[in-house]
Amino acid sequence: MEVLYNDVPSGVGSKGRIRLSAADERKLLLKGARWAVENGMGEEPDLEKTESGGMIDGADPSLISAKAYERGRSQQGTLGSGNHFLEIQYVDEIYDEKAANSLGLFPDQVTVMIHTGSRGFGHQVCTDFLEVMERAVGKYGFVLPDRELACAPFSSPEAGDYLAAMRAAANYAWANRQCIMHWTREAFMKVLGRSPQSLGMGLVYDVAHNIAKVEDHVVNGRKMKLVVHRKGATRAFPPGHPELPAAYRHVGQPVLIPGDMGRASFVLLGTEKAMEETFGSTCHGAGRIMSRHQAIRKAKGRAIWRELADRGIIVRSAGRETLAEEMSEAYKDISDVVDVVHRAGISKKVARLRPLGVVKG
Amino acid sequence: MSIERLRRIDETRLEVPIDYREGMRVHGIIYVDSALEKGLEVQCVNQVANVATLPGIIRASSAMPDIHMGYGFPIGGVAAFDISEGIISPGGVGYDIN
Numbered sequence: 001m002e003v004l005y006n007d008v009p010s011g012v013g014s015k016g017r018i019r020l021s022a023a024d025e026r027k028l029l030l031k032g033a034r035w036a037v038e039n040g041m042g043e044e045p046d047l048e049k050t051e052s053g054g055m056i057d058g059a060d061p062s063l064i065s066a067k068a069y070e071r072g073r074s075q076q077g078t079l080g081s082g083n084h085f086l087e088i089q090y091v092d093e094i095y096d097e098k099a100a101n102s103l104g105l106f107p108d109q110v111t112v113m114i115h116t117g118s119r120g121f122g123h124q125v126c127t128d129f130l131e132v133m134e135r136a137v138g139k140y141g142f143v144l145p146d147r148e149l150a151c152a153p154f155s156s157p158e159a160g161d162y163l164a165a166m167r168a169a170a171n172y173a174w175a176n177r178q179c180i181m182h183w184t185r186e187a188f189m190k191v192l193g194r195s196p197q198s199l200g201m202g203l204v205y206d207v208a209h210n211i212a213k214v215e216d217h218v219v220n221g222r223k224m225k226l227v228v229h230r231k232g233a234t235r236a237f238p239p240g241h242p243e244l245p246a247a248y249r250h251v252g253q254p255v256l257i258p259g260d261m262g263r264a265s266f267v268l269l270g271t272e273k274a275m276e277e278t279f280g281s282t283c284h285g286a287g288r289i290m291s292r293h294q295a296i297r298k299a300k301g302r303a304i305w306r307e308l309a310d311r312g313i314i315v316r317s318a319g320r321e322t323l324a325e326e327m328s329e330a331y332k333d334i335s336d337v338v339d340v341v342h343r344a345g346i347s348k349k350v351a352r353l354r355p356l357g358v359v360k361g
Numbered sequence: 362m363s364i365e366r367l368r369r370i371d372e373t374r375l376e377v378p379i380d381y382r383e384g385m386r387v388h389g390i391i392y393v394d395s396a397l398e399k400g401l402e403v404q405c406v407n408q409v410a411n412v413a414t415l416p417g418i419i420r421a422s423s424a425m426p427d428i429h430m431g432y433g434f435p436i437g438g439v440a441a442f443d444i445s446e447g448i449i450s451p452g453g454v455g456y457d458i459n
Contacts, residue, residue: 122458129451142448145384145411148433151450154417154442159449166451166458173459208459212449217441219419225444226419229453232436233425278423281439283392287427289400332427336397340426344373344392 001088001314001357003187008086008180009078010361011318016077018179025073026061032171033178033206041182048245050206051235054174056213060164065128072121072172077179081322081361083285084116085258086180089265089353099269099350102251103204111353112201113265114180115258117210122169129162154227163212163227170211177206204267205254209234209284217279228279236270236282236347255347257338260286261315261358262308262328266338267351274346282347283338286331299324308358317360326360364403369395377410377422384414389422397426408435415440417447431455 009016020028028035033054036042047053064072079086091109094100105111118125133150136158142151152158181203185196192199212229219226237243237253244253253270263286274280290298304323305315317323335352342349368376370390375398377389389409393401405428412434413422419441428437433452442448 118458123456125458126451126454126456133451142416145382145414146408146433148452149411149415149450150433150452151415151448154444154447154449162449162451166454169458210455210457211459212454214444217419224419226441227444227447227449228441229434229439229450231431231434231438231453231455232427232429233439277390278439279420279441281423281425283425283427283437285427287429287437289429332397332400337426340373340392340394340397343394346392 001316001359003191004086004184004357005316005359007183007187008359010086010359011081015074017183018077020073020076022069025069028076028175029059029061029064029168029171031055032174036175036178036182042178046178046181046203049203049247050174051208054178054206056167056170058164059167059171061168063161063165064168065124068121068124068128071124072119075119075121076172076176077183078119078176079116079180079359079361080119081319083326084361085261086184086359087113087261087265087355088357089113089355091351092354093352095349095351099251099348102248103254103267103350104202105204105267105351110356112184113256113258113353114177114184116173116176116180118169118173119176121172125165125169129165132158132162166212170208173208174206205256207234207254207256215279217275226279228281230281232284233281234284235280236268236274237280238270238272238275241270255282257283257334258285259334260328260331261326261355261360262311262313263334264355265353266334266349267353268338268341268347269350271345271347278346282341286334286337288330289332290330292325295327295330296321296324298329299327313355314357315360316358319361322360364401364406367406377406377413379413382407382410382414385410386415387413387418387421389413389424391424391428393426393428401428402430404430405435408433409438412438412440412453415442415448415450417442419443419447
């Protein structure tokens with residue numbers, strides 16, 4: 001845990017180990033996780049097991065503001081804060097042995113889960129384009145029930161620009177997780193003296209849960225091109241979908257549900273029913289029930305790290321407040337959330353993972 | 362607390378009827394069982410209904426059982442729009458892109 005905490009930069013506005021030139025950053029925005037692999041951080045099979053190959057086409061770095069570039073340059077390869085984490089976990093329950101087998105998961109196996117995104121870069125892209133969209137609302141004469149729904153017609157230049165900038169941010173996120181995965185493997189190698197290959201540290205899957213994508217869907221028996229917005233929702237494509245890697249074509253797309261740091265995380269699979277009902281989507285996490293502020297108040301006078309340590313979970317965090325904000329009670333019970341999507345049939349449970357060690361920002 | 366005017370479709374799905382608010386083009390569907398429904402906030406339901414008013418929305422404005430309040434669109438939300446008549450919105454993706 002010590003090595004992981006030192007080798008993977010975390011915390012609010014944390015600065016990375018990577019120094020990007022402006023030219024590098026543009027390349028990274030176009031190539032995503034592939035940029036990291038080409039720079040010696042990871043291998044080709046990682047990309048095969050990443051949604052969109054870790055690199056979505058149509059990103060345009062020329063649409064990114066100077067401010068976003070500035071925030072992005074120092075934060076590549078960092079975990080950040082909030083609900084983001086790096087966890088060492090173990091498989092404590094298998095719900096579908098055959099499916100788990102296909103994903104390479106087995107009881108008591110040690111796993112690592114990385115939950116982070118595009119950091120300040122994506123945040124700035126969103127901020128920049130909300131301004132653009134607020135102007136577009138007037139221009140296209142939309143009457144909206146809430147100004148926060150600011151939007152533009154898909155065929156408009158404003159929409160095209162947002163999509164291209166959002167794709168650059170998506171690529172930034174894929175590169176970020178790829179770098180962190182690489183350093184995680186290095187940390188295990190350093191401590192255990194064995195190669196990632198011999199430790200079986202292959203990637204199970206990397207999937208987004210805050211993204212808009214143009215996809216083919218069948219609606220009332222008719223094939224349509226749609227722009228699917230998933231905000232805190234995970235893609236959950238069924239067996240046989242052409243976007244799945246060959247290794248998973250017969251079982252469906254793996255779905256990763258990061259939970260809170262005290263309870264559990266889950267691995268699910270996508271289903272045909274998700275395709276029919278939710279455009280191939282399912283849940284993404286536990287969902288907060290307390291605001292960050294409420295949680296901090298509730299945690300006053302308590303040592304959250306010790307409460308977790310008593311339950312065998314070692315936590316390393318840059319900020320004391322983060323631990324309070326992120327304590328289990330601040331979230332719904334992830335098991336309840338996952339049970340609902342399982343029973344609804346929009347994804348199916350494969351494995352439950354329990355935390356052993358948590359790095360928090 | 363259960364929210365008025367929502368209709369239970371089955372054990373895991375709650376419908377936000379198309380007349381829940383003015384201007385909805387499709388209905389809303391929230392994936393919650395009766396236990397999680399107790400913690401469902403009316404502001405979140407309103408967000409699901411608001412999204413249903415957007416041009417070109419197809420089938421339904423959906424939300425997952427981990428739904429909570431977000432910027433404009435709820436977190437835990439799924440909304441798909443026809444690319445010829447629909448829209449795209451940064452609020453439908455949020456700040457934490459990817």
